[in-house]
Amino acid sequence: MNRFNSQQRKFLYLGGILLLLIPIISLGMPADSKGEAAGVIARQRQEYDLGESDLGKIDPSSAAMNLVLLGLRGVAANVLWVQAEEQKNHKDWAAMRATTESIIRLQPHYVKVWEYNGWNLAYNVSVEWDAVSDRYFWVKEGGKFLQEGVNRNRNSSDLLWHTGRIYGPKIGLSDEARFFRRFFRADPNPIYEGNVDPEFNPTDEDNYLVAKEWFTRANDIEGQGNRQTIMDRSIFRSYPARSQLDYASALQKYGFNEEYDRRAANTKLTEEQQAAMQLEVRDKLREQTRTAWEQGFKDWTQSYGQEEYTVDYRGDILRIRMEMTEEAIKDLAKTPTDYRKIADAVMAYQNMTNYRYWRTRALCEAEPDTAEAHWLLFAAVEEYRKQNFEKAHEHATRVMALLEEIFKKYPELEIEEDMVEDGITAVIIWQNFYRFNGERPPTDFPLKRIYDERATQLPEYERKFNRRFLPY
Amino acid sequence: MSTSGASREAVIEIRNLSKIYRDFWGRKKVRALNSLSLDVYKGEVFGLLGPNGSGKTTTLKLLLGLLFPTEGEISILGEPASNVSKNERIGYLPEESYLYRFLNAEETLDFYGRLFDMPASVRKERTEKLLDLVKISHARKRQLKEYSKGMTRRIGLAQALINDPDLVLLDEPTSGLDPLGNRDMKDLILDLKKQGKTILMCSHLLADVQDVCDRIAILYGGELKVLGRVEDLLKSQNQTQILSSQLTPAALAEVEAVLKKHDASFQVDHPTASLEELFLRTVQESKERPGHRLVTPDSKSQAG
Amino acid sequence: MDFDPTPFNFAAAGINWLLIVGVCLGLMTVVSLLVMAGSRGTRGLTMWTDEVGLMASDLVSLSPRRIFALSQLTFREAIRRRALLVFVVFGILFMFAGWFLSASTLAPEFQVKVYVTFVLRAISWLILPVVLLLSCWGLPEDIKQRSLHTVVTKPARRLEIVLGRMFGFAFVGTIVLVVMAVVGGFWIKRQLPAVAQEQLTCRKPVFGYLAFKDREGNDAAKGINVGDIWEFHSYIEGATKARAIWTFINLDASVLDSDGNLRLENRFQAFRSHKGDMKRALYYQYVLVNPQTGLRVPIPLKTVNEFRGRTDIIPRKLGKVAEASPAAADEAETAAAYDLIDDLVSKEAVVDPETKNVIYPAGTMLVEVLCIDPGQYLGMARPDLFIRTPDLSFWVGYVKAVLGIEMMLILVVVLSVTASTFVKGPVATLLTFCLVIIGQTAREFMAKIVNNEEAGGGVFESIYRLVKHMNPTTDLPEGTATTVMRFVDSALVNLMWLVYNIIPDFSFFTRSLSYLSNGFDVNVATAVYPGLAITLGYFIPCVLLGYFCLRTRELEAK
Known part of the structure; x- marks a missing residue:
């Protein structure tokens, strides 16, 4: 060190400092107002969309927490994860919920953290509770949690998709679907006074339509080049259309009761008024359901079906659509081998997404005759419930005839369980009419073939039939 | 000023006291004190002198039990230095002001008074008396951190006297005081002596020492070099000093003639601050002949 | 809890x-x-x-x-x-x-x-x-x-x-x-x-001691583990002889609330091995037992309020319903024939005739808990049932x-x-x-x-x-x-x-x-x-x- 005198050394230090400043500035300089001339880090932040200000809400408490923890963010997060797991094991749900909140304040941009915790709340915590209303509460918690994640990670198509899953299948397909769907429109928590929870269902719509919106948003974000990491793209893109189809099936299955109860709630009706209202609701729902199916068919074949996918099928990179006529394939193919390859790929992908089934189903359900069949059956069951067996028999006979025609037209629907169940229910009502009158039902009737094919499962259908008459 | 040797009762007895400072690993670092033996008698003012690092303050701290001796024995007021109860009769003024700077003068004296387990009425009385004595009554409500250096020394002395001690240990009592304060301090020391208290002081300011001390010890390099009564030490055995005032030149000529007649060599001069001389000489000689005890007229006079 | x-x-x-x-x-x-x-x-x-x-x-x-x-x-x-x-x-x-x-x-x-x-x-x-x-x-x-x-x-x-x-x-x-x-x-x-x-609020609980009986009715230290990682709670199976039995000692009228009722608060957990009737929570029943006289008074059925707990108010004058029967849900109680303190709390110690050890001291009441629904389970640990004296x-x-x-x-x-x-x-x-x-x-x-x-x-x-x-x-x-x-x-x-x-x-x-x-x-x-x-x-x-x-x-x- 003696080679330099004190002054020289100071200059040397100064030089060193300046030298070190160069990378610091080039890395760390913040962007100016136009977003230009930024340092590498600022530019990358923009590029990968990591800047807090780009991600919706800035979370001041998170920054504060960082400060408090003096950079021990990772350690703190670890401790919290362990705590949350222990609280879950100890069934200390309130504490676990609070811990989850702390975790996401520490890790607000880890999509998997949101995904895991949202799922955990909506599925794992939910089932631990005995009361259905409590279960619904936790489903909501999971859904709200995921939405919070979406707000902070706007470019994650995954989170949007998972939110859609809560709204769609979690509410509409679980064992408690009957209850959950009603709760979605009329929250069991007394603070909402029988209305929706505005944080969860602000527009007061059917859960599947809300799910459809989320899936559509997921597709939009995905379409902007933000890759989803959940499943094959060709399936991922089908969810908005699938939600529309699910919406239509749910209307068919629960729509009448839900609508009727909603209208009849808090009013005292005479029997005639009740009957009138039933008729009114039935007419409304018949059309509503049919339109839903129609829309579903459109979504399925025109939106989803027309999307182009680049797929790797058996080593060949091909461009396909789900909805492809032979002409379309021929247009695309240059050689007969190409034609074969594309046709095979389309077939394989259609099988994977169950494309053709849903196409046929939607098409069939959108026909007025099918709608008529469904709602006549519904009327038959209602009359049966009121022990107007003659009327019930009349309706059932008509349903059987209609369904016979439908199955003839769309034989692939013979595997559609809901449709078959409707048919057999009609047969049971039809047969019972004769039995109650002490007669033997005629041996030949429409749907006989389908009925006979399922002879072994008849007790199961009987059970399901009887269950229709339990209060909801 | 002198007291007869027989009636002398030792208040402090130091025997073969050594102190070695060690580092963290127990290795010897400094030998601060080497085989020191010393007595301080009741009622005298004893001065401990020496250049920086000579071991004065170490000796004082060993006496107070702030340090533990490596070897040797200390008896202070008849007790070992490690016995806290001896502190009942001791007053200590530290080198710099180590008082609690966030207390005011009154609180300071009250606090130290309570450490002597004095009841409130006594504390109040003593506080008033001492504040007057050291002349800081006017600043009694001010926090010590606002005090000047001189005022800090004064409050320091006041706290040392809170218990009306028999033995007062003063570390550099006059440092930082203006001439007026210096005079006050020295008067106070002499006053304490009059009250029959024993005083041990360390100082650099030789004039002050010369003014108030009965006996002094000069330490150098942790060893005792000089010990004795101030006047004895300054008295040269083969020199005579004639002091006179208003001596006319004629009279001076006559005196010179008489001296010449007796064939004595002489020098006509004005008196000097001779303790300073002694001190400088001691230090100089110690450097040249380490380990050598220079003058002990004290022990001689004791023997005689 | x-x-x-x-x-x-x-x-x-x-x-x-x-x-x-x-x-x-x-x-x-x-x-x-x-x-x-x-x-x-x-x-x-x-x-x-x-x-x-x-x-x-x-x-x-x-x-x-x-x-x-x-x-x-x-x-x-x-x-x-x-x-x-x-x-x-x-x-x-x-x-x-x-x-x-x-x-x-x-x-x-x-x-x-x-x-x-x-x-x-x-x-x-x-x-x-x-x-x-x-x-x-x-x-x-x-x-x-x-x-x-x-x-x-x-x-x-x-x-x-x-x-x-x-x-x-x-x-x-x-x-x-x-x-x-x-x-x-x-x-x-x-x-x-x-x-x-x-x-x-600040509940003032009187805790009891918990023992179990297994599905055959034999004494057991614990109930069944239904797969919880944390083994604090154990479960009793519904519609079997399984019971959770709390022993409350030192009871007298001072544990009753200001209206003279006994407040039993529980934090039972429910575990369903099948969905069952989703609209209704699981049924449980208390059977109050005097260990000295052997008097058993089954209380009307209640439903579990899982993770929230519920307070059951047991009137001092009690009638009874059928024990361990789902019918008890609809059945009316008999006329109030029993006094909670006088009839159900033991007046003398129960002593083992052979060893002369005291089994239950005087002032004891047992509360047996059973699950009504077949195939379903009720979970509990010692602090999950207690007498809630005035808060x-x-x-x-x-x-x-x-x-x-x-x-x-x-x-x-x-x-x-x-x-x-x-x-x-x-x-x-x-x-x-x-x-x-x-x-x-x-x-x-x-x-x-x-x-x-x-x-x-x-x-x-x-x-x-x-x-x-x-x-x-x-x-x-x-x-x-x-x-x-x-x-x-x-x-x-x-x-x-x-x-x-x-x-x-x-x-x-x-x-x-x-x-x-x-x-x-x-x-x-x-x-x-x-x-x-x-x-x-x-x-x-x-x-x-x-x-x-x-x-x-x-x-x-x-």
Whole structure:
């Protein structure tokens, strides 16, 4: 060190400092107002969309927490994860919920953290509770949690998709679907006074339509080049259309009761008024359901079906659509081998997404005759419930005839369980009419073939039939 | 000023006291004190002198039990230095002001008074008396951190006297005081002596020492070099000093003639601050002949 | 509910304390004797005895006035050091706390839990570092500034200095705590949503003892585990002979509420092996039994309110319904024919005719619980059923919880001051901090090691197994190496035993906190005394250690 005198050394230090400043500035300089001339880090932040200000809400408490923890963010997060797991094991749900909140304040941009915790709340915590209303509460918690994640990670198509899953299948397909769907429109928590929870269902719509919106948003974000990491793209893109189809099936299955109860709630009706209202609701729902199916068919074949996918099928990179006529394939193919390859790929992908089934189903359900069949059956069951067996028999006979025609037209629907169940229910009502009158039902009737094919499962259908008459 | 040797009762007895400072690993670092033996008698003012690092303050701290001796024995007021109860009769003024700077003068004296387990009425009385004595009554409500250096020394002395001690240990009592304060301090020391208290002081300011001390010890390099009564030490055995005032030149000529007649060599001069001389000489000689005890007229006079 | 109302065993703790303090004192004596004898020979021994004599005399000549003077000095110093700035942090935290507690849609009782826990934890986590830093830096700073010189050269005993420091810092901490607790209390009252306010209460439970009968009706220690990781709760199967039987003792009319009814509150959990009837929660039934007369009075069926609990009001005049029958749900009770206290609480002790042991003392009532729904299960642990006597004010429990924090605070002060007598500020801080953290988090793990419950052996054995990729159940090859390794490991475990016992168990201090956040009062013997005992248990040896260190230390040496 003696080679330099004190002054020289100071200059040397100064030089060193300046030298070190160069990378610091080039890395760390913040962007100016136009977003230009930024340092590498600022530019990358923009590029990968990591800047807090780009991600919706800035979370001041998170920054504060960082400060408090003096950079021990990772350690703190670890401790919290362990705590949350222990609280879950100890069934200390309130504490676990609070811990989850702390975790996401520490890790607000880890999509998997949101995904895991949202799922955990909506599925794992939910089932631990005995009361259905409590279960619904936790489903909501999971859904709200995921939405919070979406707000902070706007470019994650995954989170949007998972939110859609809560709204769609979690509410509409679980064992408690009957209850959950009603709760979605009329929250069991007394603070909402029988209305929706505005944080969860602000527009007061059917859960599947809300799910459809989320899936559509997921597709939009995905379409902007933000890759989803959940499943094959060709399936991922089908969810908005699938939600529309699910919406239509749910209307068919629960729509009448839900609508009727909603209208009849808090009013005292005479029997005639009740009957009138039933008729009114039935007419409304018949059309509503049919339109839903129609829309579903459109979504399925025109939106989803027309999307182009680049797929790797058996080593060949091909461009396909789900909805492809032979002409379309021929247009695309240059050689007969190409034609074969594309046709095979389309077939394989259609099988994977169950494309053709849903196409046929939607098409069939959108026909007025099918709608008529469904709602006549519904009327038959209602009359049966009121022990107007003659009327019930009349309706059932008509349903059987209609369904016979439908199955003839769309034989692939013979595997559609809901449709078959409707048919057999009609047969049971039809047969019972004769039995109650002490007669033997005629041996030949429409749907006989389908009925006979399922002879072994008849007790199961009987059970399901009887269950229709339990209060909801 | 002198007291007869027989009636002398030792208040402090130091025997073969050594102190070695060690580092963290127990290795010897400094030998601060080497085989020191010393007595301080009741009622005298004893001065401990020496250049920086000579071991004065170490000796004082060993006496107070702030340090533990490596070897040797200390008896202070008849007790070992490690016995806290001896502190009942001791007053200590530290080198710099180590008082609690966030207390005011009154609180300071009250606090130290309570450490002597004095009841409130006594504390109040003593506080008033001492504040007057050291002349800081006017600043009694001010926090010590606002005090000047001189005022800090004064409050320091006041706290040392809170218990009306028999033995007062003063570390550099006059440092930082203006001439007026210096005079006050020295008067106070002499006053304490009059009250029959024993005083041990360390100082650099030789004039002050010369003014108030009965006996002094000069330490150098942790060893005792000089010990004795101030006047004895300054008295040269083969020199005579004639002091006179208003001596006319004629009279001076006559005196010179008489001296010449007796064939004595002489020098006509004005008196000097001779303790300073002694001190400088001691230090100089110690450097040249380490380990050598220079003058002990004290022990001689004791023997005689 | 996730706490265990098992009382603190003072006798066992006392014996353990004596053992540990004895071992430590013994170790200190031996080590100091060896050091003195080794360095100075026989003179060292006389010095040792002199020193011990002086220490003993110091112990008996303590002066309250001096201790008070030193405490007051400490207090003034802390104020001067702006210790009270902690209030600013406290204020800021509370202003923004709402953001962290975004659980407003949770059920009211859970909101209470979140808010109460937050307030009390925030208080303790703010206050502990403050007193820790203050007390760790006080004495070393005093030594460094040499202001301590003016104190030790007065007749102040060094023991008094240690005590004065401890009391002073504890006092500062207490003032801060009281202010925080009052502010926190107001905050809870103001911030807690209106619906949750009425949940702000302090139940006064009478707990019973729990036993089980299995599905065949035989006695069992536990019920069935339905797959929970945490084995605290165990389950009884519905529509079998499985029962959970609580034994409540010392009962009389004083446990009844103001209307003369018995309030039985439960926290049963439900486990369904099939969905069953989703609209209805599972049915359970109480059967009240007088153990002396054998009178059984089945109460109408109730439904489980899982994770929320429910309070069943049992009237004093009872009719009965069919036992263990789903029909009891619809069936009307018989006319009120039984008196809850007179007929169902035993008047005399039930004695085993052979051994003459008392099985049930006088004043006992049994509550049998059974699950009605076949294939479904009810889960419970001891605290999940209790008699709810009239509630106390929430603030009674709040004060007890704050007292718990106070004890913890004092303990931290004691530890910090002690540490600061032998090491400098930063080291003392680190040391105490570690003690507190380990005491709060790692004691359970240490207990496992000390009790040999952790699979895979001690330190060296574990390392060996890790390196060799051996699982914990594989036997080690026998040989000298293994023997040596095991010997060293067991020596280390013994050391760990000492460390384990020296490190304070902080869980007792937060006990009343966890009770309170669940809406429970806990009696003083469980809430306050254990903390007090622990603090005192540390206070005595720590003061002695601090005194010893300060006394044998050269204050001047740098």
